[in-house]
Amino acid sequence: MVLPIVLLLIGFAVLIKGADFLVDGASSAAKKYGISNLAIGLTVVAFGTSMPELIVSLVSALDGKNDASFGNVIGSNNFNLLFILGVAGLIYPLVVHRNTVKYEVPLSFLAAGILFFLVNDALMWGDTTFDAPYGGILGRLDSIILLIFFAGFLFYIYRTMKNAPESEEGDAIKLFSTPVATGMVIGGLLMLIFGGQVVVDNALKIAHHYGLSEKLIGLTILAAGTSLPELATSCVAAYRKNTDIAIGNVVGSNIFNIFFILGITGVIHPIQYNASMNFDIYVLLASTVLLVIFMFTLSSRKLDRWEAFLMLMAYFAYTIFLIRME
Secondary structure, three states: OHHHHHHHHHHHHHHHHHHHHHHHHHHHHHHHOOOOHHHHHHHHHHHHHOHHHHHHHHHHHHOOOHHHHHHHHHHHHHHHHHHHHHHHHHHOOEEOOHHHHHHHHHHHHHHHHHHHHHHOHHHHHOOOOOOOOEEEEEOHHHHHHHHHHHHHHHHHHHHHHHHOOOOOOOOOOOOOOHHHHHHHHHHHHHHHHHHHHHHHHHHHHHHHHOOOOHHHHHHHHHHHHHOHHHHHHHHHHHHOOOHHHHHHHHHHHHHHHHHHHHHHHHHHOOEEEEHHHHHHHHHHHHHHHHHHHHHOOOOOOEEOHHHHHHHHHHHHHHHHHHHHOO
């Protein structure tokens, strides 16, 4: 069983590096055509950093591994909120931007609520056509609804960034020759496809060997692995005291994952939903509410270290509960 574990780690490394190549190559090409840094950030960078989640969820869905597909997204969001913010907040207390409290966190909560509504056909409409444990399906119409909300989110981000003061720091985009940039984009896409398939195949081999469910693997291993870029970004930002980036990265990623990742995946291939994952959506909703509560205790719009520690402990408790329920 050592080989599948090694291949899984290699797959994650290829997946994340492929996303880096894709972002760098596409950003360079876009810059040469006179596209603004703002537009590049909203499109190339934002989409590129979410490619690991997209590829893993899509490959899982196409292979008929519906629990792994949903588990990857829902698990990533719980990992982002509880683990990543917990670690980043321990590094440095996170001061939250007013817009994050007022708009983005509620939108993150709304995204989870909309997903719950769309996938629970049996619960919402009394539809008895689904075999247990499946209580619904994320169909193409449901997925289009998610993508419409995603378009609205992109418009909100565009308006917010457009009205924000220009910042020179971190705006530099590396320029490459056209052949090199093209090669990076093509190579990045191939690495994403290859890495995603390797990750899914070997994660499922590990699950079957140890008698674990696809759902558990999706909610834990796949979720944590595809969230490594967000973990690195938020921890580095917290260390550098760029707390807006640290927390904005997580909240934005959670909205992106539900509206975009599941939206695209469901349009390409409808996904059957395991109703037992409602518990994990409840955890996601409760974690979002917990974040809001922590923002208004002691220091206004600030996640203190003791609060971050509690979030981290909540993630460990949640993971232990998932394992014990297997």
